[in-house]
Amino acid sequence: MSILSFSNLGQSYGDYDVFLGLNASIPNDGKIGLVGPNGIGKTTLLRILAGLDTPSSGGVHLAQGTRVGYLRQEAMDAFAERENTVHTEMLSVFADLRAQEARLHELQEQMAQGDTSDELLAEYDEVHHSFELAGGYEYEVRIRQVLQGLGFSKSELDLPLRMLSGGQKTRALLARLLLEHPNLLILDEPTNHLDFAAVEWLEGMLQTWDGALLIVSHDRYFLDRVVNRIWEMSRNGMEEYRGNYSAYVQQRQERWERREQEFEAIREKFLRELDFVKRNIARDATKDQAQGRLTRLIREVRVVEQGGLHLLLNQNWGKVMEQVEISSHKWGWMDTEQAIKNLRSPVERPPRLNMHLKPTLRSGNLVLRTSHRGECAALIGPNGTGKTTFLRTLMGELEPLAGQIRLGASLKIGYFAQAHEKLDPNKTVLDTLIDHKFMLIGPARSYLAQYLFRGEDVYKPVHLLSGGERGRLALALLALEDANFLLLDEPTNHLDIPAQEALQVVLENFQGTILLVSHDRPSFPAPMPSLLRPAPAPLNRPNKPPPNSAPRFAANRATTARAKTKHANAPKPWPTPKPRSTAWNKSWPSWSQTWPRPARRRRSTRCNGWARRTRIHNRRWSRPWKRGPSWLRLERHLVR
Numbered sequence: 001m002s003i004l005s006f007s008n009l010g011q012s013y014g015d016y017d018v019f020l021g022l023n024a025s026i027p028n029d030g031k032i033g034l035v036g037p038n039g040i041g042k043t044t045l046l047r048i049l050a051g052l053d054t055p056s057s058g059g060v061h062l063a064q065g066t067r068v069g070y071l072r073q074e075a076m077d078a079f080a081e082r083e084n085t086v087h088t089e090m091l092s093v094f095a096d097l098r099a100q101e102a103r104l105h106e107l108q109e110q111m112a113q114g115d116t117s118d119e120l121l122a123e124y125d126e127v128h129h130s131f132e133l134a135g136g137y138e139y140e141v142r143i144r145q146v147l148q149g150l151g152f153s154k155s156e157l158d159l160p161l162r163m164l165s166g167g168q169k170t171r172a173l174l175a176r177l178l179l180e181h182p183n184l185l186i187l188d189e190p191t192n193h194l195d196f197a198a199v200e201w202l203e204g205m206l207q208t209w210d211g212a213l214l215i216v217s218h219d220r221y222f223l224d225r226v227v228n229r230i231w232e233m234s235r236n237g238m239e240e241y242r243g244n245y246s247a248y249v250q251q252r253q254e255r256w257e258r259r260e261q262e263f264e265a266i267r268e269k270f271l272r273e274l275d276f277v278k279r280n281i282a283r284d285a286t287k288d289q290a291q292g293r294l295t296r297l298i299r300e301v302r303v304v305e306q307g308g309l310h311l312l313l314n315q316n317w318g319k320v321m322e323q324v325e326i327s328s329h330k331w332g333w334m335d336t337e338q339a340i341k342n343l344r345s346p347v348e349r350p351p352r353l354n355m356h357l358k359p360t361l362r363s364g365n366l367v368l369r370t371s372h373r374g375e376c377a378a379l380i381g382p383n384g385t386g387k388t389t390f391l392r393t394l395m396g397e398l399e400p401l402a403g404q405i406r407l408g409a410s411l412k413i414g415y416f417a418q419a420h421e422k423l424d425p426n427k428t429v430l431d432t433l434i435d436h437k438f439m440l441i442g443p444a445r446s447y448l449a450q451y452l453f454r455g456e457d458v459y460k461p462v463h464l465l466s467g468g469e470r471g472r473l474a475l476a477l478l479a480l481e482d483a484n485f486l487l488l489d490e491p492t493n494h495l496d497i498p499a500q501e502a503l504q505v506v507l508e509n510f511q512g513t514i515l516l517v518s519h520d521r522p523s524f525p526a527p528m529p530s531l532l533r534p535a536p537a538p539l540n541r542p543n544k545p546p547p548n549s550a551p552r553f554a555a556n557r558a559t560t561a562r563a564k565t566k567h568a569n570a571p572k573p574w575p576t577p578k579p580r581s582t583a584w585n586k587s588w589p590s591w592s593q594t595w596p597r598p599a600r601r602r603r604s605t606r607c608n609g610w611a612r613r614t615r616i617h618n619r620r621w622s623r624p625w626k627r628g629p630s631w632l633r634l635e636r637h638l639v640r
């Protein structure tokens with residue numbers, strides 16, 4: 001049984017077709033990961049399935065009584081008019097239960113005053129029974145678990161919603177959705193604003209989710225753990241694969257190889273036929289036979305040319321003729337030979353982002369107090385620990401609470417902002433580039449093509465770009481800055497997997513200094529020799545998922561199973577989040593393993609006498625853990 005299905009679905013803006021002819025269905029218990037390059041139309045599809053937009057063609061069928069919950073990709077403008085605090089917003093999900101609770105209190109009061117009439121007792125029994133069945137005694141606990149699991153601290157619960165940051169708003173929306181428990185949960189890049197511990201919690205939660213899921217994500221590890229099917233969107237439509245992300249990659253590779261083999265086989269067959277035609281078309285005895293075979297060959301070549309190989313292989317000839325227009329009379333064998341040579345393989349591998357970062361000068365060595373001095377560091381840590389604030393302080397946008405920062409004279413900073421808020425939403429892609437650095441239109445367009453903005457794409461205004469397209473534009477601007485010190489604030493957010501990999505390669509080859517801020521898991525393993533986090537322990541981060549996750553989720557499943565037997569009709573309890581510090585610390589080496597004490601610190605040889613040390617002391621970072629060394633100590637040797 002499917003909870004949602006759609007057929008022949010298409011969406012177009014003017015004469016631009018985002019996608020056409022999509023067909024698929026979501027089974028009742030389907031956990032589907034939707035993947036595809038940036039800008040292919042994933043968000044557009046989700047919005048249609050969630051009922052927020054109307055498709056240009058085709059239709060969506062939703063099973064009767066299905067409740068759909070949708071988490072959007074960007075939540076900057078969410079809750080604009082809401083006066084609620086985070087906690088009261090969560091309470092509003094349980095308005096019915098709270099009304100029942102209030103009624104129960106009233107009835108109890110009446111009973112306390114001596115009214116024990118049969119009607120009153122019967123009403124009390126009825127309300128109490130339904131209150132208990134609907135989880136009335138658990139909703140407060142659930143709210144606490146969800147908010148804690150998604151990384152809200154106690155003090156944040158009383159913040160008005162409109163004052164939250166974009167990331168916090170997304171988390172609040174997600175929390176509300178999880179509490180509403182819809183039958184079909186549609187999530188658009190839910191992990192973008194979650195820190196490591198919250199992603200882990202969400203994975204556990206979704207693994208035991210008993211409804212259907214449709215999730216867009218560029219996080220391979222997340223998809224591997226949560227989904228059991230993958231829908232891949234490409235320019236050719238949508239294909240379904242069974243299994244998680246790793247299974248999909250393997251199947252896709254096999255499918256590509258199989259298609260390439262089929263294509264080569266058919267091309268060879270065409271060439272053999274053509275060879276027969278060439279040898280026999282001039283001889284009277286064989287001329288008619290050769291002409292007949294040429295006519296058939298032309299027809300087949302035209303089918304592959306216009307409709308693709310699958311049309312020739314999979315359909316009956318009557319259907320093929322409906323879809324393809326074949327007028328072969330003008331072709332001779334020479335045209336046919338050229339057409340066979342021009343046939344393109346049906347396998348379209350994802351386009352590669354072509355990025356270059358070249359510093360003008362090699363400078364700006366960033367020396368952090370680790371066991372080895374590196375020029376490439378990542379600062380990682382949960383939301384709200386001050387990572388972005390730290391970068392903005394380095395750039396001089398904010399005054400440091402204590403200490404001082406001195407930047408070298410030859411230092412040229414390139415900054416990649418988290419939400420790309422410096423991009424003007426009303427300018428086109430091309431204007432944004434030209435305003436950033438003057439270029440003639442021709443070179444500007446070919447430069448943008450390296451970042452996959454081709455054809456009419458360059459005239460799109462920034463506000464119409466998808467999340468990943470905005471990220472690519474920001475990368476294009478960054479690469480023009482000739483910076484020798486890159487400050488990258490969560491650069492992989494919204495980027496599709498090939499773009500993340502391209503960025504990783506570029507950073508590996510970058511000759512300058514990099515400070516990368518991320519709450520991300522190992523999507524950025526290779527170029528980072530040192531990883532720091534505003535937590536008790538800086539670390540050399542292992543390129544693998546945390547070792548303790550499997551037993552913990554098993555424990556969650558056991559808890560859920562117990563709860564199920566107890567209250568068959570009551571909603572399932574949520575996985576209990578572990579205290580942040582425990583989850584975090586178990587997965588990384590301890591402070592003493594990777595972070596030498598000040599006594600053992602040596603002066604940087606590279607910076608020699610020019611080096612200057614600055615201690616950056618930020619007490620905000622101590623709060624989430626309240627254990628171990630309570631603040632991040634970054635000692636910096638900065639070149640003057």
Ligand SMILES: Nc1ncnc2c1ncn2[C@@H]1O[C@H](COP(=O)(O)OP(=O)(O)OP(=O)(O)O)[C@@H](O)[C@H]1O
Nearest residue numbers: 013038039040041042043044464465466467468469
């Ligand atoms: N209102 C609109 N008018 C014109 N084009 C639009 C509009 N909305 C979206 N687009 C374009 O449609 C394409 C698909 O956008 P969409 O946001 O669905 O991509 P996506 O697959 O979700 O990408 P990402 O992975 O970056 O989030 C993009 O090229 C976008 O610029």
Ligand SMILES: [Mg+2]
Nearest residue numbers: 042043073466
């Ligand atoms: Mg999107």
